[in-house]
Amino acid sequence: MAQYGFYFDATRCTGCKTCEAACRDYHDLPLELSYRHVYELEGGSWSQAADGTWTTDSYTYYTSFACSHCTNPACTHVCPTGAMHKDDDGIVSVDSHRCIGCGYCELACPYGNPHVDRDKGHSVKCDGCAERVAEGKAPACVEACSMRALSFGPMDSLPSGGVPAAVAPLPDPSVTTPNFLIKACASSQPCGSTSCVVANAAEVK
Amino acid sequence: MGSGFEHTALAVFTTLGPMGAGAFIALTYAFIAGQPDEAAAKRLDRWTALPLAVLAVGFLGAFMHLASPLNAFGVFSGVGASPLSNEILVGVAFAVLAVVYWVLALAGKLPFALRKTLLVVLAALAVVFAAFCGLAYMMYTIPTWNTPLSIVQMVGYMLAGGTVLGFCTVGFAQVGLPKGASTVALALTLAGVAVGTVGFGVQIAGLDAIRNIWSSAAELVPAIWMLLGAFAVCGLVAAALTFVAAKKAFAPALLVVACVVVAAGIFVARIGFYGLYMGIAL
Numbered sequence: 001m002a003q004y005g006f007y008f009d010a011t012r013c014t015g016c017k018t019c020e021a022a023c024r025d026y027h028d029l030p031l032e033l034s035y036r037h038v039y040e041l042e043g044g045s046w047s048q049a050a051d052g053t054w055t056t057d058s059y060t061y062y063t064s065f066a067c068s069h070c071t072n073p074a075c076t077h078v079c080p081t082g083a084m085h086k087d088d089d090g091i092v093s094v095d096s097h098r099c100i101g102c103g104y105c106e107l108a109c110p111y112g113n114p115h116v117d118r119d120k121g122h123s124v125k126c127d128g129c130a131e132r133v134a135e136g137k138a139p140a141c142v143e144a145c146s147m148r149a150l151s152f153g154p155m156d157s158l159p160s161g162g163v164p165a166a167v168a169p170l171p172d173p174s175v176t177t178p179n180f181l182i183k184a185c186a187s188s189q190p191c192g193s194t195s196c197v198v199a200n201a202a203e204v205k
Numbered sequence: 206m207g208s209g210f211e212h213t214a215l216a217v218f219t220t221l222g223p224m225g226a227g228a229f230i231a232l233t234y235a236f237i238a239g240q241p242d243e244a245a246a247k248r249l250d251r252w253t254a255l256p257l258a259v260l261a262v263g264f265l266g267a268f269m270h271l272a273s274p275l276n277a278f279g280v281f282s283g284v285g286a287s288p289l290s291n292e293i294l295v296g297v298a299f300a301v302l303a304v305v306y307w308v309l310a311l312a313g314k315l316p317f318a319l320r321k322t323l324l325v326v327l328a329a330l331a332v333v334f335a336a337f338c339g340l341a342y343m344m345y346t347i348p349t350w351n352t353p354l355s356i357v358q359m360v361g362y363m364l365a366g367g368t369v370l371g372f373c374t375v376g377f378a379q380v381g382l383p384k385g386a387s388t389v390a391l392a393l394t395l396a397g398v399a400v401g402t403v404g405f406g407v408q409i410a411g412l413d414a415i416r417n418i419w420s421s422a423a424e425l426v427p428a429i430w431m432l433l434g435a436f437a438v439c440g441l442v443a444a445a446l447t448f449v450a451a452k453k454a455f456a457p458a459l460l461v462v463a464c465v466v467v468a469a470g471i472f473v474a475r476i477g478f479y480g481l482y483m484g485i486a487l
Contacts, residue, residue, distance in 0.1 A: 080279070122273060169486055171346070
């Protein structure tokens with residue numbers, strides 16, 4: 001079966017975070033948890049020329065991401081029980097009956113996706129809204145995006161223009177080979193860039 | 206990122222688990238060099254419950270860390286692939302062998318040759334267990350932990366804590382040891398403190414070179430050098446107490462204090478270690 005994945009068009013995203021809200025709503029998550037995050041990255045500066053005029057190269061861009069359903073996932077690598085696994089369609093999901101809630105997946109994932117829900121007794125994460133997809137629908141985040149900046153489906157069916165996600169604040173795609181394509185915008189900074197800062201730390205940290 | 210205290214249960218495990226296991230190195234020395242008579246051996250066998258209890262409390266910490274402890278047996282399905290499974294496998298192998306040794310010893314069915322063999326194997330397994338405790342944190346997506354120094358410091362903590370606990374056990378059992386025993390106790394404890402301090406210290410010194418979108422790793426735990434210092438001081442105090450106790454026929458009261466002090470030092474260092482958690486990107 002084809003590997004499924006997400007696509008994000010940074011040239012369209014306005015940072016409205018409806019995708020986050022839709023994710024939280026559909027999965028009935030508490031306010032402090034979402035399987036999708038929108039990071040606001042800011043950078044640049046103002047400089048004054050000799051004639052007293054000011055110019056700026058300041059910028060803002062958004063990166064919306066959930067689980068990258070990696071080909072080489074760090075979470076499945078460290079999972080001691082095999083509960084964290086890749087489904088036939090390449091979606092990384094949790095077998096809640098096998099999960100012991102040790103939290104290693106949460107520590108290891110460079111995309112910050114799995115989270116141990118102690119009340120449920122196991123890890124929870126983005127499963128690409130598997131039930132919706134099985135009904136022929138798009139994941140909640142994709143459907144909610146008013147700018148049509150998100151897509152989901154077999155990797156070879158995703159919109160053109162995307163490349164394996166390689167923008168800040170995400171890790172270099174060589175680390176886990178994410179099935180997550182991004183169409184970068186003009187302001188996008190490369191992975192590992194320290195020239196930008198996360199402007200909405202209180203929301204996402 | 207966090208303060209490290211969110212992993213308190215794991216810190217209890219990585220403090221007491223290797224400490225309980227490491228005590229068998231001192232017990233091995235006590236039986237091989239001390240050659241205790243039958244009565245003394247019996248006392249020492251009874252008091253072997255002490256390191257086993259410490260080991261059990263350590264495992265309880267690991268158990269409490271899980272969100273679904275009742276599924277815990279599932280960890281063995283990841284043996285070979287998951288560093289956590291490997292760690293628990295080695296720890297459980299040690300615990301099972303240690304309990305078998307203890308039961309046989311208490312039952313009086315342990316000829317000296319077999320006792321010696323089992324003790325040497327247990328002492329070696331204690332080192333391997335400590336190493337695997339460190340290895341479990343070497344994940345390529347966590348650059349602050351992904352260093353062999355994570356292993357080195359665990360071996361140091363095991364040796365420092367285990368030696369003090371082992372000689373404390375000897376003290377409770379009132380087993381006579383050869384004249385050089387105090388030097389052996391001091392040397393093993395100091396070696397553990399040195400290895401632990403160097404292992405953790407070099408790791409801390411390398412934090413400047415690591416950063417993610419949030420900060421430099423050196424900013425994660427501002428008091429990290431203090432925490433390392435606390436371990437070193439606790440280790441030195443425990444070593445001194447052990448040496449003094451050894452000169453007084455391994456006075457158990459002093460050694461109990463030494464055990465508490467060294468365990469506190471290791472625990473503080475472990476909390477610091479967990480506070481150094483930093484993802485490769487976020």
